Every structure is written in structure tokens, then in C-alpha cells.
Amino acid sequence: MSNSDSDNESDSLSNQLEFSHRPEWSDVVPIEQDDGLNPVVRIAYSDRFRETFDYIRACMKTNEMSERTLDLTKTACQLNPANYTVWYYRRKILYHLKSDLNEELAFIGQMIKENPKNYQVWEHRRLIVERSGHTSNELSFIASILQNDSKNYHAWQYRQWLLKTYSLWSNELNYIDQLLQEDIRNNSAWNQRYFVIAHTTGFKDDIIERELDYVEKHIQSCPDNESSWNYLRGIARFRSINLNDQRIWNFCQNLYENHFQKDDFNNRQWRFLLGYMIELLIDDDRDEKREENKRMITDLCEKLALQIDSIRKKYWRYIQEQYGTK
Amino acid sequence: MGTPQRDITIDTSKVPKDLLIEKHCAFLTGYGHSHNTYEYGTTDYLRMSGIYWLCTCLDLLHSLKLIDQEYIIDYIQKCYDKNSGGYSPCPNHDPHLLYTLSAVQILVQLNRIDLIDKQNLCSYIKQLQQDDGSFMGDQWGEIDTRFSFCAIACLKLIDSLDVIDIDRATNFIMNCLNFDGGFGCIPGAESHAGQIYCCLGFLSLVQRLDNLDLSTRNMLGWWLCERQLDKSGGLNGRPEKLPDVCYSWWVLASLKILGKIQWINSEKLSKFILASQDDETGGCADRPGNIPDPFHTLFGITGLSLLNIYDENIIKKVNPVLCMPEYIIQKMGIKMQLL
Numbered sequence: 112m113s114n115s116d117s118d119n120e121s122d123s124l125s126n127q128l129e130f131s132h133r134p135e136w137s138d139v140v141p142i143e144q145d146d147g148l149n150p151v152v153r154i155a156y157s158d159r160f161r162e163t164f165d166y167i168r169a170c171m172k173t174n175e176m177s178e179r180t181l182d183l184t185k186t187a188c189q190l191n192p193a194n195y196t197v198w199y200y201r202r203k204i205l206y207h208l209k210s211d212l213n214e215e216l217a218f219i220g221q222m223i224k225e226n227p228k229n230y231q232v233w234e235h236r237r238l239i240v241e242r243s244g245h246t247s248n249e250l251s252f253i254a255s256i257l258q259n260d261s262k263n264y265h266a267w268q269y270r271q272w273l274l275k276t277y278s279l280w281s282n283e284l285n286y287i288d289q290l291l292q293e294d295i296r297n298n299s300a301w302n303q304r305y306f307v308i309a310h311t312t313g314f315k316d317d318i319i320e321r322e323l324d325y326v327e328k329h330i331q332s333c334p335d336n337e338s339s340w341n342y343l344r345g346i347a348r349f350r351s352i353n354l355n356d357q358r359i360w361n362f363c364q365n366l367y368e369n370h371f372q373k374d375d376f377n378n379r380q381w382r383f384l385l386g387y388m389i390e391l392l393i394d395d396d397r398d399e400k401r402e403e404n405k406r407m408i409t410d411l412c413e414k415l416a417l418q419i420d421s422i423r424k425k426y427w428r429y430i431q432e433q434y435g436t437k
Numbered sequence: 438m439g440t441p442q443r444d445i446t447i448d449t450s451k452v453p454k455d456l457l458i459e460k461h462c463a464f465l466t467g468y469g470h471s472h473n474t475y476e477y478g479t480t481d482y483l484r485m486s487g488i489y490w491l492c493t494c495l496d497l498l499h500s501l502k503l504i505d506q507e508y509i510i511d512y513i514q515k516c517y518d519k520n521s522g523g524y525s526p527c528p529n530h531d532p533h534l535l536y537t538l539s540a541v542q543i544l545v546q547l548n549r550i551d552l553i554d555k556q557n558l559c560s561y562i563k564q565l566q567q568d569d570g571s572f573m574g575d576q577w578g579e580i581d582t583r584f585s586f587c588a589i590a591c592l593k594l595i596d597s598l599d600v601i602d603i604d605r606a607t608n609f610i611m612n613c614l615n616f617d618g619g620f621g622c623i624p625g626a627e628s629h630a631g632q633i634y635c636c637l638g639f640l641s642l643v644q645r646l647d648n649l650d651l652s653t654r655n656m657l658g659w660w661l662c663e664r665q666l667d668k669s670g671g672l673n674g675r676p677e678k679l680p681d682v683c684y685s686w687w688v689l690a691s692l693k694i695l696g697k698i699q700w701i702n703s704e705k706l707s708k709f710i711l712a713s714q715d716d717e718t719g720g721c722a723d724r725p726g727n728i729p730d731p732f733h734t735l736f737g738i739t740g741l742s743l744l745n746i747y748d749e750n751i752i753k754k755v756n757p758v759l760c761m762p763e764y765i766i767q768k769m770g771i772k773m774q775l776l
Binding site (some may be wrong): 142168171191193194195196199230234238262264267268271275296297298299302305306309310335337338341342344345346386422423424425426429 | 678
């Protein structure tokens with residue numbers, strides 16, 4: 112099954128008779144689109160499209176709720192899934208007719224597969240799931256969409272809603288881990304990890320230590336992955352002050368000495384390391400370390416501005432000016 | 438070591454390097470008239486925004502005179518839903534906050550604010566606000582920080598901010614602040630440059646940017662300038678996505694609000710935007726070599742405007758919060774907070 116609307120149209124719909132030739136529609140007078148255009152200008156796009164929406168307009172005007180208008184909205188939604196007015200009308204009919212919502216889930220599932228970045232189709236699914244309470248298939252459905260596009264913003268938002276509303280947390284960290292194994296740079300997955308922990312265990316000390324193990328391992332295998340460094344930054348701020356055992360600084364320093372300094376040719380991949388070290392130095396409020404820290408900040412900013420991350424030279428100069436040696 | 442960072446490669450010998458103003462004007466005015474296309478038919482659900490993109494871009498290029506103002510004003514009137522007080526994207530569609538904002542922006546730009554029933558519009562927007570301060574886009578309940586921005590921007594343009602609960606609305610925005618300093622569409626959702634623009638724009642309009650402390654602002658500013666990709670010079674919307682010209686707006690405007698637009702390498706970005714122009718048809722695409730559309734054309738031009746590369750005689754100054762020509766905002770005396 113192809114993805115484009117026009118192919119959709121020619122495959123499944125072209126075999127149907129035009130509405131104007133179908134006896135069961137003979138009582139309806141279609142309403143043409145009124146754009147305020149000069150009536151001489153004909154909208155010449157697909158006849159099927161135009162006709163379907165002419166009939167939709169007529170039926171919405173009379174507010175007809177029937178099997179035939181349910182069918183009509185299916186055609187209209189398939190022709191233009193972004194048209195939110197038709198989805199709204201379709202829901203009204205579905206609820207009025209007390210239609211089988213499982214069948215509707217199958218239909219909207221197919222529509223989402225074909226239009227995964229469309230707000231209306233996800234919203235429609237969400238409302239149907241909410242109404243029917245049929246959640247058992249949802250996690251695997253979303254996973255199937257993420258299989259094709261692991262960062263689909265709508266899919267993730269829908270997944271978060273599902274997890275929160277129906278407390279389906281139990282396997283989520285495993286699922287995230289699986290995704291990160293497939294693509295360690297998947298920012299959506301890292302965001303989800305934070306989301307799950309925030310909504311379940313919270314960032315307690317033992318959880319933080321576990322997550323530090325996790326993120327450190329991932330940083331080591333892919334140092335220039337912005338998402339993992341953002342995650343580290345995000346969880347580190349929850350650490351209790353009494354755990355100020357330099358774990359994170361030591362982790363950074365170890366990478367700096369054993370990798371960055373030894374890798375003359377490929378050291379741009381360590382730009383997040385250097386940036387994060389600067390942050391740790393800025394946050395270090397020990398008086399006796401102040402001057403030494405400033406010198407280190409200056410040195411790191413120089414490296415970043417001139418060599419490691421020169422496209423952001425102005426940012427590193429700003430940091431140097433604010434926090435380095437004067 | 439993992440996969441390398443995603444980016445595109447640009448063949449610099451084949452891409453446009455100059456600003457193709459006449460071509461863009463022709464592209465934009467031609468787009469409005471090509472009713473006999475499938476694309477026109479299937480984009481009716483956002484037609485009002487399409488007109489706003491057109492009008493704004495032409496005005497910035499000193500060519501607003503090319504549009505048929507009467508036709509547009511008539512169209513907007515046809516899209517007004519008296520019952521709710523909102524505007525639809527197209528006649529016979531339901532009203533929605535997104536298209537209400539676009540309609541108001543166009544009417545302000547065309548100096549026909551007298552056509553707005555302010556009281557009715559205020560009540561439309563007010564009834565979309567929820568208990569947690571968020572805004573629905575329409576009666577069907579989708580919540581998104583984009584809609585918070587649309588609501589506030591509309592009210593600001595008609596000088597009626599006070600009809601909604603600003604404290605609660607701000608509270609909702611702050612609940613969307615993430616661990617990386619960015620904002621998502623609802624609490625917990627991944628940080629995304631488009632959402633960040635909406636949230637910063639919101640805070641700017643209600644003059645509460647100070648809700649973000651210095652360390653958060655620096656973290657966010659860094660996250661935003663990290664959107665610039667080293668190879669192509671273009672901006673993406675979140676980590677590991679491809680560069681797209683529209684982020685020249687969302688990211689740049691956000692940095693402008695934060696007072697850190699200089700953190701973007703403007704030479705590299707402007708090359709990317711210019712390379713995304715179509716030198717046959719005019720217009721701008723999302724990235725070099727792709728098909729242009731009015732949306733990306735507007736944001737390419739507004740991006741160049743913010744970068745201040747061209748004189749005002751060529752591209753007018755754009756307001757970084759409302760994405761409208763700055764002279765209009767000045768004329769209306771609208772105040773906002775810029776750091």
C-alpha cells in the first residue's frame with residue numbers, strides 16, 4: 112500500500128461510482144467550495160476529491176448521522192487526512208451510531224501508518240482509545256510506528272499520554288534500552304528515559320547512581336552524542352550534596368586524559384566532554400580552587416573556540432569572558 | 438563508536454548564492470493563484486496561515502502591493518465564525534486558534550483591525566483556556582504550547598491580554614521546561630525548537646522571561662546554538678535531525694529573544710538558506726535541492742532578516758516574537774520583553 116494521497120485515491124477509490132451516480136445518494140444536493148473565487152475559475156484538482164468534499168459539506172450542513180455518512184467520512188479522511196473538520200464529524204457519527212470502536216482502531220491504525228506526522232490521525236486514535244478503553248494493543252502499535260521513524264514526535268507524545276493515563280510503565284525502560292541499542296543517538300528515547308523515571312521511582316540516590324552507570328557507559332561508546340551528555344547533566348543535578356564524591360568529575364577527567372589528550376586527529380568528538388567539564392568547573396564553589404578552575408575554563412574555552420567546536424566560537428568566547436580568567 | 442552526526446552535504450558549485458528577490462515574489466504571488474492543483478485543494482485546512490505566510494514574506498520584501506488586499510479581506514470575513522468568535526482556515530471548516538492568529542495577523546498588517554469583533558474574539562480565546570493554564574486549539578481538546586503562544590499573541594495584537602489567566606498560563610509553560618533547558622508541547626514532551634520558540638515568545642509577550650534563571654537561559658541558549666550543524670551550517674530542530682530552513686526562524690528568533698543570536702555562525706547559516714532557494718521557480722525549500730513552498734520561503738527570509746545580512750531596503754526588519762514586519766509592531770506600540 113503506497114503512502115501518497117493520490118495513489119491512495121486511485122487504488123481503492125477509483126473503482127467506486129461517483130456519488131452523483133449512486134442511487135442511495137440521490138437525495139443529497141452537494142455543496143461546492145466557496146472560496147470567494149471568481150466563479151469562472153474552476154478548481155480542477157481531482158474530481159473524486161472535489162465531489163467527496165461537496166457531499167461532505169452537504170451532509171455536515173444537515174448534520175446527517177448514518178452509515179452512509181460514516182462511509183463518506185472514511186473516503187474524505189482518506190483523501191485528506193489533515194482536514195480536522197471531517198475527523199470531528201466522523202467521531203460524532205461513530206458515537207451516535209455506537210459503532211465498533213475496535214474496527215475504528217484498525218482503520219485509524221492504517222491511516223497513521225500512512226500519515227505518521229499528521230496531528231489529526233493521532234488525536235483521533237487517542238479519543239477513540241479514551242472512549243473505548245481498549246489499550247491492550249497500543250504500546251505495540253506505537254512501537255511499530257517508531258520502528259519506521261524512531262523520533263516521530265506525535266508517536267512519542269501519544270506514548271507518554273498512554274503510559275501516564277493507564278500506568279503502563281513496567282516494560283518501558285527495557286523498550287528504551289532496546290531503542291538505544293539500535294540508535295544510541297535517539298534523543299526521543301533519552302527524553303523518554305527521563306520521563307519514565309520522573310513518573311515512577313523519581314530521582315532517588317540509588318536510581319541516580321544506576322543511571323550514571325548507564326549514561327557513562329553510553330558516553331564512552333559514543334562521545335559526541337549530545338543526547339547522552341544532556342541526560343547526564345539532567346540527572347546529575349538531583350544528586351544529593353552529601354554524595355559530592357567527585358564521581359562525575361573523575362569520569363570526565365579520565366576521558367580527558369586517556370582519550371581526548373591522546374587523540375590528536377579525532378578530538379572534535381570530545382567537544383561535549385570539554386563543554387561539560389567547563390560546567391562542572393563553573394559550579395565548583397570551593398574557594399581554594401577558584402583560580403585554578405578559572406584557568407582550566409579559559410584553556411578549555413580556547414580549545415573549543417579555536418579547534419574543537421569553532422562554529423560556536425562566539426559562545427565559547429562568551430563563556431570564557433564570563434567565567435574564565437580575566 | 439556509534440553513527441556519525443546526521444547532516445547533509447551541499448554541492449556548493451550548484452547552489453544559489455545570491456538572494457533571488459524577484460523570483461521569490463513571483464513564486465509567492467503565483468502560488469496564491471494556482472487553484473487548479475491538488476496541493477491547493479489539500480491545503481485548504483491551513484489556507485489562512487498560507488495567506489499570512491504570503492503577506493508577511495511579500496511585505497518583508499517590499500512587495501505587499503502585489504497582493505489583492507480586497508480579495509484577502511473578503512476571504513477572512515468568510516472565514517469568521519460569529520458563533521464562536523474564532524476564524525477558520527477556509528470557509529466551511531471549523532475555527533481553530535492557529536488560523537485565528539493568522540487571520541488577526543493579516544488584518545493587523547493590512548490595517549483592518551476595525552473588522553475584528555474584539556469582544557467576541559476575546560471570549561473565543563478565553564473559553565479555550567484550561568484549569569492548568571494550557572490552551573486547547575479548538576473544541577476537540579488538543580493541548581500544545583503552540584496554542585498558548587497563539588492565544589497570547591492574538592490577545593496582544595488586540596491589546597486584551599487580561600481576559601485570560603496569565604499566571605496559570607505561565608505556570609503551564611514553565612511545566613513544559615525540560616531537563617535540557619528546552620520546552621516541549623506538553624509537560625514531559627521532548628524539547629523541540631518550534632515549541633521553544635512558542636514558549637519563549639509567550640514569556641516575552643507576558644514579560645516574564647525572568648522566570649528562567651541565568652543558568653537555564655545559558656543552557657537553553659547553548660542547546661539552541663547546538664542546532665547548527667558543522668558541515669552544512671544549517672539548523673535542525675532537535676539533536677540528530679536534518680537541517681531545515683524553517684529552523685532558521687524557530688531557533689534564531691528564540692536566540693534573539695534570549696539576546697544570544699550572535700551564538701549562531703551567521704555566515705554559514707546564510708549560505709545554507711541561500712542554497713535552499715530554487716533558482717528556477719523562486720521560493721525556498723526546507724533544504725537545498727528540495728521543492729520550495731511558501732512556509733519555508735517565509736522562514737528563510739525572516740531568518741535572513743534576523744541575521745541582519747541585508748540592508749533594510751532589501752529585507753525589512755522582522756519582529757522576532759510575532760513574526761511580523763517590525764514597523765507594524767512599532768506602529769501599534771506593542772511592547773514585549775527581549776533580553
